[in-house]
Amino acid sequence: MPTDLDDLFGDLSRTADTIPLAPAEQARRRGRQRNRNQALVAAAVVALVAVGVSVAVRPRPHETHPAGLAPPLTEVGSPFEFGGRATFSLSSIDDDRFFTGWRAGDGTVKVVAANLHSNQVVWPARTIGRFDDFSGVTALPQALLVFTVPDRDAVPLNDTNPDREIHVLDPADGRERWKFKAPVADDLLLDDKVLVRTSAQTGRTEAFDWKTGATRWSLPPGDDRPAYTVGLRTADDINLTRFTGDRMVQVTRSGQVRMLNVADGRLLRTTTIPAPREGYTFVAYEGWLYNYERSGAVDSPFRVRATDLSTGNTSVVFDAAARHTVSALWPCGSGRICLSDADLDQNTLVRTVEVASRKQLWQVEAGRGGAFGSSMRGYTLLGGSDGATVIDANGRSVYTTRTESLDWLSDDALLAVAADGTVSRLQLADGRPTALGRMPMAINMCVNNETRMVCPSETEVRVWSLTG
Amino acid sequence: MNAVDEFDEFYRDTSRRLARYAYGLTGDVADAQDLVQEAYARAWQRWRRLSGYEDQEAWLRLVVNRLSADRWRRLGVRRARAAAEPPPRPAAxxxxxxxxxxxxxxxxxxxxxxxxxxxxxxxxxxxxxxxxxxxxxxxxxxxxxxxxxxxxxxxxxxxxxxxxxxxx
Missing domain, CATH: 1.10.10.10 (Winged helix-like DNA-binding domain superfamily/Winged helix DNA-binding domain)
Known part of the structure; x- marks a missing residue:
């Protein structure tokens, strides 16, 4: 058996030195193809932060689809063509409009708006500029945000985050109002009243006016800089990127929890928790702040903490076993928190804990490598290496798939898109699928509301009706 | 020496060390192989600028850090590559x-x-x-x-x- 680290790392080095590597020519070829591939990489990341859960869509011979070969899905209007092949394209829906951004082969990022019910262009394509990368659009009532990366690899050696430039457009006509640089490490809060940014570099917090970009209020970093800034979500906040409440929460490096008024930055309440380390997740929901943390030293077991923001009371509601890793947590109903708990071999359980009693209500196996999820209306949508699963409030699996992407559709249903393009409505109560129709191809990056699905591709964006 | 020769020589001289680093970070042979390829692909894409850097290997390690820190990004890279490139030979x-x-x-x-x-x-x-x-x-x-x-x-x-x- 090993005796010291030099021996162990020596063994590891010898193993690493036998790893076969492809020739340099293959790396050069990959470099040439990278623009196109970058789009797929970004797509995987965007899929993770989308409201729903997408899994790698791949056909399996024995997978059963809800209803044989479905008829074609009804297309709304005519496709909007980009006029060339895009390296990446994404859409975002707000009310009765959708907005699509794309990056052309020469790096030009453009965005266009169209009516969701007719696919008629509302305002013509606007050019944002030429960039190394395009990472998304977010449509809000107040503004349309276009996220770009001017130079993806031009980063100082001590900064692992690429620069990011965010363009704030008027959703009514697509004209750029203002723009700002915000590295990925910054915390951004897209509140209905203001856009709040906490700079990872300076620790300063600023709230910007949506229309003018003027600073509405700001907070200096102080001696105890904020480490995490999150919005206080309510049960009515269906859109995970947008906050409608009037509260936000900052956790400082020392562990001071500050609840602030989003509109004016006023400090409303403080309490204290153990000083957070880097890489924790904080979620503020329905008057509570949840986070996972180490119980002590850097190698101590993980645990989950719940802090009542109205009283300041804080307590540990879950203790993970030694050597287990808590890698994600999210609220899954009033007074409940869901978490991903993986052992050393990455075998993952998703657990639901009732905060008041600190009791585990249920747990489900979620494959290997951790799981992530979101919850609405008592149901939890889980994604992980084994696919996607819908769990009801009692921990019962309603529907499981390894080949479809799932997304929230309505109060009582999910949308499922299969590898062959079959689109189905899944009844949340019993998981019963109803085929709505079939697209010509499966496109991973579709977004939807209750009646429409918008699907950008490399060359165009198309809209499909989900109501016939 | 032209850019291709320069790059290939740089790859021969440094890729083994980068593989060792990537394997140490991820503990996964396939991940390490893919991270090395991806880092050098990015290096080739901007070789003219990178070749003037004082410590090119540190730049490569930065790319590996960034990619290895994001498991989902890594899976995306792999999925994107799967159909385009022959699989690397398996390791012992x-x-x-x-x-x-x-x-x-x-x-x-x-x-x-x-x-x-x-x-x-x-x-x-x-x-x-x-x-x-x-x-x-x-x-x-x-x-x-x-x-x-x-x-x-x-x-x-x-x-x-x-x-x-x-x-x-």
Missing amino acids: PPSENTVLLISAMRALPMVHRRALALHYLLDRSVAEIAAETGASTGTVKSWLSRGRTGLAAALGPAYEPEGVRDAH
Whole structure:
């Protein structure tokens, strides 16, 4: 058996030195193809932060689809063509409009708006500029945000985050109002009243006016800089990127929890928790702040903490076993928190804990490598290496798939898109699928509301009706 | 020497070290192979600029850090490549010691893993790690110390603490 680290790392080095590597020519070829591939990489990341859960869509011979070969899905209007092949394209829906951004082969990022019910262009394509990368659009009532990366690899050696430039457009006509640089490490809060940014570099917090970009209020970093800034979500906040409440929460490096008024930055309440380390997740929901943390030293077991923001009371509601890793947590109903708990071999359980009693209500196996999820209306949508699963409030699996992407559709249903393009409505109560129709191809990056699905591709964006 | 020859020579001289680093960070042969390919692909894409950098290998490690820190990004890279490139040859199975160490490393925070990989796999001194990461030497010492403590805890009885290694 090993005796010291030099021996162990020596063994590891010898193993690493036998790893076969492809020739340099293959790396050069990959470099040439990278623009196109970058789009797929970004797509995987965007899929993770989308409201729903997408899994790698791949056909399996024995997978059963809800209803044989479905008829074609009804297309709304005519496709909007980009006029060339895009390296990446994404859409975002707000009310009765959708907005699509794309990056052309020469790096030009453009965005266009169209009516969701007719696919008629509302305002013509606007050019944002030429960039190394395009990472998304977010449509809000107040503004349309276009996220770009001017130079993806031009980063100082001590900064692992690429620069990011965010363009704030008027959703009514697509004209750029203002723009700002915000590295990925910054915390951004897209509140209905203001856009709040906490700079990872300076620790300063600023709230910007949506229309003018003027600073509405700001907070200096102080001696105890904020480490995490999150919005206080309510049960009515269906859109995970947008906050409608009037509260936000900052956790400082020392562990001071500050609840602030989003509109004016006023400090409303403080309490204290153990000083957070880097890489924790904080979620503020329905008057509570949840986070996972180490119980002590850097190698101590993980645990989950719940802090009542109205009283300041804080307590540990879950203790993970030694050597287990808590890698994600999210609220899954009033007074409940869901978490991903993986052992050393990455075998993952998703657990639901009732905060008041600190009791585990249920747990489900979620494959290997951790799981992530979101919850609405008592149901939890889980994604992980084994696919996607819908769990009801009692921990019962309603529907499981390894080949479809799932997304929230309505109060009582999910949308499922299969590898062959079959689109189905899944009844949340019993998981019963109803085929709505079939697209010509499966496109991973579709977004939807209750009646429409918008699907950008490399060359165009198309809209499909989900109501016939 | 033209750019292709320059790049290929750089690849021959440095790719083995980068593979060692990537394997130390991820503990996964396929991940390490893919991270190395992706890092050099990015290097080739901007070779004209990169070739003027003082420490090109540090730039490559930065790319590996960034990609390895994001599991989903890594999966996306792999999925995107799967159909486009021939699969790399399989590697020999790791020794029992390596399996133990990989498991222990995976339980550590990324900054500790990175410091340990630079120190033990690439023989970088504390000062060199500090220069590469932008941290103070005190912070690097803390990372190494905590990393060793974390490994000791994860390895359990299989590990006997070593003497102080000259890291300066």
